[in-house]
Structure formats: C-alpha cells, structure tokens
Amino acid sequence: MEQRLDGKIAIVTGSGRGIGKAVALRLAEEGANVVVADIDAATAEQTAEEIRALNRRALPRTIDVASVTEVQPMVDRAVAEFARIDILVNAAGVAQTGLFLDLTEPQWDHVLDVNLKGTTFCVQAVGGQMIRQVPEQVSATGHADRSYGKIVNFSSISGRHGRATQVAYAASKAAIISVTQSAALAFARYNINVNAVCPGVIPTPMWEQIDRDRNRISGLAPGQSLKSFIERIPLKRAGSVEDVAGVVAFLCSPDSDYMTGQTLNVDGGFEMT
Numbered sequence: 001m002e003q004r005l006d007g008k009i010a011i012v013t014g015s016g017r018g019i020g021k022a023v024a025l026r027l028a029e030e031g032a033n034v035v036v037a038d039i040d041a042a043t044a045e046q047t048a049e050e051i052r053a054l055n056r057r058a059l060p061r062t063i064d065v066a067s068v069t070e071v072q073p074m075v076d077r078a079v080a081e082f083a084r085i086d087i088l089v090n091a092a093g094v095a096q097t098g099l100f101l102d103l104t105e106p107q108w109d110h111v112l113d114v115n116l117k118g119t120t121f122c123v124q125a126v127g128g129q130m131i132r133q134v135p136e137q138v139s140a141t142g143h144a145d146r147s148y149g150k151i152v153n154f155s156s157i158s159g160r161h162g163r164a165t166q167v168a169y170a171a172s173k174a175a176i177i178s179v180t181q182s183a184a185l186a187f188a189r190y191n192i193n194v195n196a197v198c199p200g201v202i203p204t205p206m207w208e209q210i211d212r213d214r215n216r217i218s219g220l221a222p223g224q225s226l227k228s229f230i231e232r233i234p235l236k237r238a239g240s241v242e243d244v245a246g247v248v249a250f251l252c253s254p255d256s257d258y259m260t261g262q263t264l265n266v267d268g269g270f271e272m273t
Contacts (some may be wrong), residue, residue, distance in 0.1 A: 005252060008027075009083075012252060013122060014091040023248045031086065111169055123179065127151065134192075150251065166269035200265065210226075235241050239268055
C-alpha cells in the first residue's frame with residue numbers, strides 16, 4: 001500500500017473497535033504511528049497490538065472524551081512519546097434511539113457530551129498542539145504551500161436532517177458539521193485542514209444496537225430495520241468499515257491539502273434518496 005502517511009503521528013479516538021479501529025489500522029498501513037484512544041483499555045490494547053504487527057508504533061490510551069479534563073493529558077502523553085501530532089481523527093461516539101417524548105435529560109447529556117463536547121475539545125487541544133508546531137514564518141504570514149495538520153471529525157447521515165427516533169444523536173452530529181466549519185476557519189491561517197465524514201449504514205456494534213432499538217420501537221423482527229435502510233441505498237449494499245477508513249485516510253493525506261471545512265457523505269448514495 002502507498003505510504004502517504006509515512007512517519008506521521010495520528011490520534012484516533014474511539015479506535016478500540018468498529019470504524020475507529022478500521023481507521024487506526026488504515027492509517028498505520030499507510031505509514032502512520034498511532035495513539036489508540038478509547039474508553040475501553042482492553043480493546044485499545046488489542047488495536048495497538050495489531051498496529052505493531054504492521055511494524056508501526058502504537059500507544060494505547062484509555063480516555064473518556066466526554067471528560068474534558070482527560071483530553072489534554074492524552075495530548076501531552078502523545079507529544080512526550082512521539083514529539084508531535086500530525087493527525088487527529090475523532091471517531092469516538094455513542095448513539096441513542098428512542099421516541100422523542102421518551103428522551104430524558106441524562107440521555108441527552110450523555111450523547112451530546114461524548115459526541116459533540118468530546119469532538120470539540122479534542123479539536124481544541126490537538127489543534128493547539130498543531131499550531132505550536134507550525135513554523136514561525138507561516139504563523140506570521142498566514143500562508144503556506146502545504147498542510148501543517150489534518151483533523152477529521154465524524155458526523156453521520158443522521159446529522160444531515162432531523163431523525164424522529166434519534167433526537168440527541170442527530171442534533172450532536174449536525175452540530176459537529178458546524179464545529180468542523182468553525183475550526184476550519186479558525187485554523188486556516190496555520191494551514192491546518194479540518195474536515196468531516198458522514199458514514200451511512202455501516203454494520204458495526206453501534207448499528208446493531210440501532211437496529212435492535214428501532215425494531216423494538218416499531219415492532220419489527222430482528223434485522224428488519226437494518227434491511228429497510230439497505231434497500232434504500234442506491235448502491236444496494238451496506239458500507240464497510242474499510243469504505244469509511246479509506247475516505248478518512250484520503251482526508252489525512254496530502255491528496256486533500258486543498259480541502260477544508262468539508263463534510264463528505266460515505267453512504268452509497270443514501271442521502272440522495
């Protein structure tokens with residue numbers, strides 16, 4: 001595989017399993033050393049072991065991104081280990097599916113804290129580190145001919161419009177698109193690219209839970225909700241974690257140096273239907 005990221009240092013949150021894990025492995029395959037950040041220490045270590053098997057360095061880090069006080073220590077540990085940070089991928093996230101009238105304040109707070117607050121303050125902390133790494137002449141002029149950092153946030157097709165049974169989740173993912181644009185504008189003078197992706201139907205543990213919850217609400221048989229989503233996809237299949245990881249790797253590479261503030265759907269055309 002082409003080594004577009006050879007020697008780069010990446011932090012990937014939520015990389016213990018699912019899409020986050022696939023992203024961490026894809027970045028390692030393309031040459032990056034990776035901080036594997038996840039709330040589950042065991043899965044973080046497992047991903048780190050798989051990265052080491054690719055002859056790349058890996059640093060597992062247990063973190064709850066909803067706790068802002070844990071974010072800066074993660075950044076400091078990464079810098080102590082690798083001396084710099086070149087890439088941040090915010091893949092950590094949780095979903096909540098239920099009727100609008102049944103939504104509780106703790107459910108709302110949990111989803112918004114992990115998805116939105118976690119993303120925002122990881123961008124702030126890592127973005128600050130990236131800015132400190134920018135040469136003084138670039139900071140002074142606000143102009144450079146190459147990127148000095150790549151940040152990729154995870155929104156969702158649920159963030160493209162409201163969802164009757166995913167009020168908090170859809171709100172958090174819509175807000176991430178806005179945060180991505182705000183950060184892209186804030187960091188543009190330092191030539192730090194900030195973009196986002198909106199995955200569609202990607203079978204993962206999160207989607208399995210969404211399917212169970214939607215089936216419970218609608219009285220459908222197991223798997224029927226997921227099947228109904230797939231039937232609406234123009235490409236007639238669910239996506240894979242590797243499909244998403246490939247797009248994220250592009251956004252982390254020099255191939256996307258002239259892109260910032262963009263949100264790409266990785267959904268097989270679902271949002272066109």
